[in-house]
Amino acid sequence: MISSFSRPQQITSVSFDDANRRLFIADALDNNVIIDTQTTQSVSHLDYLERYRYFRQALFVNHGKNLITATSKQSVIYWDTSSGKELFHWDITAYNAGTTVFSMVMKPNGKLLTLSSNGALETWSL
Structure with a gap:
């Protein structure tokens, strides 16, 4: 089955879960x-x-x-997908005002690894 999902504004982030059961879509108007x-x-x-x-x-x-989401303002946030509630919040190390997260990965040990636009590699405990 092929499904189509669209937003009225520019999409700023999209992600599927590992089993392709959940899809997260965020757009430029805060939706x-x-x-x-x-x-x-x-x-x-x-x-x-x-x-x-x-x-x-x-x-x-x-x-x-x-x-887990990363914002344009150096924040990494851990959410409950059922309720939409924020569970944890971290701020990455920013070396200038435009720093943002380029990539995130969950390590096998359960720790989150982030790579910022400044090249800072940081590990976070959940």
Whole structure:
């Protein structure tokens, strides 16, 4: 089955979980959604107070139960995908104002590894 998902604005981040059951889409107008790809229905939205939190990277972990996002403002956030609630928040080391996360990977030991635009490689405990 092929499904089509679109947003009215430019997409800033998209990610599938390992089993392709969950899809995260964020756009340039602060809209985001976690979708069940089998039913094409919304599972949740990320719940936060501030306006215009742009997501640049996203990584599903724990079989799609959690999502890790990176914003354009040096923040890495760990979410519960069912409720959309923030569980943890970290700030990467920024060597200048434009620093952002280029890549994220979950290591086999359960630690998150981030690589920033400044070349800083950092490890985070969940």
